[in-house]
Amino acid sequence: MIEFEVSDKDLLARIGRFRTKSGTVETPIFLPVINPAREVVKPRELWDLFGCNALITNAYIVKKYFGEKAKERGIHGILDFPGVVMTDSGAYQILAYGSVEVTNEEIIRYQEEIDTDIATILDVPTGWGVSSDHAKYTVDETLRRAKELENLRRRMDIAWVGPIQGGCFLNLVASSAREIGNLPFHIHALGSPTPVMEQYLFTVLVDMVLTAKMNAPINRPFHLFGAGHPLIFPLIVVLGCDIFDSAAYSLFARENRYLTDYGTMHLKDLEYLPCSCPVCVKYEPRDLMEMPKDEREKNLSMHNLYVCFSEIRRVKQAISEGRLWEYVEMKSHAHPSLLQALKNLKKYSEYIEKHSPQIKKRGLFFFSSIGLIRPEVTRHVKRLRERYSPPEWAKILILIPDLEAKNTRRRGLYRKIVSAICKKAGLDPGVAHVCFYSPPFGVIPMELAETYPLYQYEYAYPPDIESIKHVAHQILEYINRSQYTTIILLVEDGWSRDLAEIYANGPYRDKIKIERLPLTSGVKKIIS
Structure with a gap:
């Protein structure tokens, strides 16, 4: 039985179980x-050494190299992998080379015949x-092919992926997500993001992913094709990406590039290996550089995989603790484009708020x-505006920092x-009503001052x-x-005085009376 069950959430991220x-x-x-024609790291090694219970391979390449044998x-059996296998269809080859020597019907049937789990x-x-x-x-043709699936599929135990197209044209992404979402797929995936990520256009990626998410069924897992650098894992998980794949761990290793969770480094530029995985504990940068090419590629691929899987575990832990925002904010300082992308979430704040948990296990850091x-x-801010009114007896507002x-x-x-x-x-x-004022929440009525958060x-x-x-x-x-008749803003030395200066020369200078916070001996004793 194919099903998706969510057990924990934070922002748009979710820890779920896909059966x-x-x-x-x-x-x-x-x-x-996994490229079945060139396995740098064997699928069985992924299972045994990394605890990896799912991978993706290309059904078009499998058909080309293994045919009837698969x-x-x-x-x-071909991969020697006991876990979950997802297969892509050859779409990447269409993107790279313009066409493939297989039809939609042929690749659908072939994926069923080789007994894939996710097709x-x-x-x-x-x-x-x-x-x-x-x-x-591309949107129309993908939709036409998606509609063919219902009549072509013969098995009901395989999960099917419905790709969403449109690229940087967000109106097309939205319509594609809605149309594909109306079809009985188990997973939805965003196509064509790889060039965007390669150019560090993460603000564009935010727009593409969230446009797709806002128009696709929320109860289905969301897959982001080609996202394999740990640098962006926290961001794409915040956006609600449940599944993502990449061959970057191997492709980068082939070019002597060393992945970290904060960027990519070239092996020749490293004096130290800033990692404690089995590869980095065993070797020094010079050792790796002096290895035969195939051995070096294998070891770098292993390291790159360790970094990827470690980052996923850290992201999951952040979700579990309810501190994913703090984590992604910290990680966003690894590259200006990441920080810019995080700021871009302001456009989607209403949607993110709607789907975020209201209560968490811990307090918040700003x-x-x-x-x-x-x-x-x-x-x-929204609830204070829409759901709160001051007490009827309140005539005086005293704002305390x-x-x-x-x-x-x-x-x-x-x-x-x-x-x-x-x-x-x-x-x-x-008749005096007290409200506290503080970043980041703004106005906090005293009746709400001890409520979460x-x-x-x-x-x-x-x-x-x-x-x-x-x-x-x-x-x-x-x-x-x-409807207060008198408004008194109390300030102290520091940021509240800076705030008061905003009013001092503005249109509210006569309406808001600014007073220094009265630090009497009794008050000082309580504060100290």
Whole structure:
């Protein structure tokens, strides 16, 4: 029985179990590409040494090199691999060479005959740098071939992949995802992303993936073809990619390139091997350079695989702990294009918030203004605007800045602050309503001050100017929605004074009264 069950989520990422006739795999999962005509790392080694229980190979190449023999022995026998085998159909060869010597019907039937577990129709990849007319042709032709599957397939125990085309033309990606999504596929895959990733166009990749995700059925796993560098694993998992594959581990090794989770290095440039995998513990860079080419390629491929599988485990752990955003933000500083791509998520913040968990196992860490687009922040801002109203008795708004230890939120302290301020201004403390203001959430009414995640977070003080402007904007929005007759903004030395300066010369200077946080002896004692 083919099924997909999600057990944990964070952002758009999910830990799931995809059941096939040859076993169950846990997502997110990286599938090493095996070229059956040139196996640098044997499939059995993937199983025995790496604990890899799924891989992908090319049915077109299998047919070309093994033909009837693969039908007799089955793809698992040909590869000597007891795990889950996915087969591509030859679409990459169409992209690279323009055509293949096989039809959609032939490759569908052949994949069934070699007993693959996950199969792919012979789609037509859009590619990169093509016209919109050609892109539309690839979308239409892929859809036509996808519709053929229903009448051509003979087995019901094989999971089928429905590829989504359109390339950089997002309107075509959206229509392709909707049309393919209406067909009975088990997995959806985004075609043609490899040139985008090779050029580090990660903002384009974000647009392509999320356009496809937003229009395809969410209950089916999502596959990203050709994504095999650990540098981008955290980002693509955040985007909701459950499965991804690549031959980069082997192709890079052939060129003496050494993968790390923060980029690619050439072996000749390394003084040390910054890794503790079995290969890097055993050899020095000079040892690898002096090896025969085939032996060096094998060892580099092994190292590259260790790095890939290690990164997947780290990403899964981050999902499990509910700290995937912190992890991807940290990793995004490995390359400017990654950080730019992370910032691009702002366009999709509403969609990400909708599908993100509301409660997590731990508090949140915020490092800079980029965290303002996190779903927890956008959710609070949205709910404060749509679901919250100040108490009817509240006539005075007193805005108290959060200190780093959040000790201004202590009941005894903020009551002393309110009493001191009202006494000084001749106001009635009985109609004073307290809200705290703090990055990244902005305005936090005292009634909500201890609810998740408005208390369970840490921010890297002092906040940057973008975060301060965000808080200032949220305060103004809150004031404009409210009916307070008096508004007092308390400030201290530091970032809250910078925030007050935004109002000092603006149109709200007469509406918002700025007062220094009253640090009386009693208040100082509580703070200290």
